[in-house]
Amino acid sequence: MKFHMFAVCAPGLAACAAQELQRGGTLRAGKRQTVSVEAGGVRLHGDRAALYRANLHLRTPSRILVRLGDFRAENFGQLRCRAAKLGWEQYLVSGQAVELRVTCHQSRLYHSDAVAERVAAAIGERLGQAPALCVGDEEGDEQPPQLVVVRLVHDVCTISVDASGALLHRRGYRLATAKAPLRETLAAGLVMAAGWPAGDALPPPLLDPFCGSGTIPIEAALMALHIAPGRQRRFAFMAWPDFDADLWQRLLNEADRQSAARVHALDGHLSLFGSDRDAGAIMAAQANAGRAGVGNAITFACHALSAVHPPAGPGFVVTNPPYGRRVQGGADLRDLYAQLGNVLRQRCPGWQATILSSDRHLLMQTGLSLDASAAFVNGGISVTAGQACVPGAFPDL
Ligand SMILES: C[S@@+](CC[C@H](N)C(=O)[O-])C[C@H]1O[C@@H](n2cnc3c(N)ncnc32)[C@H](O)[C@@H]1O
Structure with missing residues (x-):
């Protein structure tokens, strides 16, 4: 199974993430990885082991997103119908709590809450029960709810699921902080x-x-x-x-x-x-x-x-x-x-x-x-x- 991933990076860190990936061996033992640096992060692809390794080994991205699908959505009917065709069952169980993070740019569908409502309905249609929508604390100690990222740009809807959970800077060792700690x-x-x-x-x-x-x-x-x-x-x-x-x-x-x-x-x-x-x-x-x-x-x-x-x-x-x-x-x-x-x-x-x-x-x-x-x-x-x-x-x- 192939995953299309996006390593989301804070400003200035995408080049570092690309450097980590190009050094070789990060995602595939002994192999170099072809990556493309884009605004906000690095696009990469690989199998399940590569997805797990990206989360385990990369030091500079904030999170790893997996693309679930993309399609044109010029109206709510298209959005709901096409979103319901995606393979949600691979990532969610019926009724699971989900955080939907929606952004809309230069698209006919511009109301992010209404988009979130239709995507939630599409998940419900596919899995038998709509998810409970909530907002997680990605900086908190608890594992946040599953994050789903929905982006509409020029009427193309891209839906991704977050593979990381708490932001990747939360390695687990820094329980004690002094003034103004760096991520x-x-x-x-x-x-x-x-x-x-x-x-x-x-x-x-x-x-x-x-x-x-x-x-x-x-x-x-x-x-x-x-x-x-x-x-x-x-x-x-x-x-x-x-x-x-x-x-x-x-x-x-x-x-x-x-x-x-x-x-x-x-x-x-x-x-x-x-x-x-x-x-x-x-x-x-x-x-x-x-x-x-x-x-x-x-x-x-x-x-x-x-x-x-x-x-x-x-x-x-x-x-x-x-x-x-x-x-x-x-x-x-x-x-x-x-x-x-x-x-x-x-x-x-x-x-x-x-x-x-x-x-x-x-x-x-x-x-x-x-x-x-x-x-x-x-x-x-x-x-x-x-x-x-x-x-x-x-x-x-
Ligand atoms: C921005 S913080 C560094 C944060 C650090 N990178 C981290 O991630 O926790 C600056 C530090 O400089 C220390 N500091 C300020 N003046 C100092 C001095 N004259 N000599 C040594 N340390 C000093 C402060 O106590 C503070 O911990």
Whole structure:
């Protein structure tokens, strides 16, 4: 059975998701995947194992949608009749609670509630009982109801079912947070955008001097140790009537073998560091790293930026300093960014720095010649990753 999938990505992360897929082996053991990057995500296809693997292994998408069907719908009669022909029984049981998320663009059918009503009726016609419609909390701890996404564009209706459930950044390890945590998907994308070679025989050191709850070094450790980000969580596809529990178990075993081999190969040699001046943040980071299974791979320390003493490099600084709108404001932030630039020039010459901030003026305060071309969105705020090789003794990494 072939699935047409769409890996939905937050702004800026589709290129990272494509990079993950093209590296090979993510969806089909040992095989590269052909993907196309589109606005909002990456289109891909594959069998059931590929669908399960996409959820288990991809680090940067927010969710994986499976296309159930598409058809022209110029009036409600067509919509209901054509939607009722789709194979809903593969994904839903009769009467199951469903969240219908409808968007309409430049189509004769433009009233999203009325569209949802007809699609619900079509599901009822196909399965014998209409679903209870509800709105789930995709950020909550409970598994949300099955999400069905309906898009009408130029009178073509595309219906997809969500295979992921809770958003994929919810890996399951981050139960403790500090101020303004990054989404795990963005932290993973930032480490990829930084160019940190997680797959090297021995990846170079990576340091986050504003680590908060530890998301950046934890995601880096998961990448380097080939630990599947979805290893600890449940997915919506597990509740589908045709869920293949044996296949899922085989894929988990395969993922565990890969990570065990890598943990054995790197055994204590990874050089990952996180520090923060807030003792509560460091306690949260240590607890999160422990739950993620990477507690031994990261050295966390509680101290201010001024006390950072990086290991022998060169290496990578990947960090998300406070940027005013979410943590603190005022002139002291300009001083903090200037201090960051000074600390990096003095103690990290030749290191590759990637600094995420919402404020280009703050990035300029570092005095580093930052290339600010990588743009993302964090918590609804547009952010930029400024990147530079810190001037100093090691010009080539
Ligand atoms: C935006 S948060 C980082 C969030 C982190 N990436 C996460 O996912 O949890 C910035 C962090 O910088 C820390 N911080 C602020 N000023 C600092 C300083 N002078 N030295 C070290 N840490 C500092 C704060 O305690 C806060 O945890």
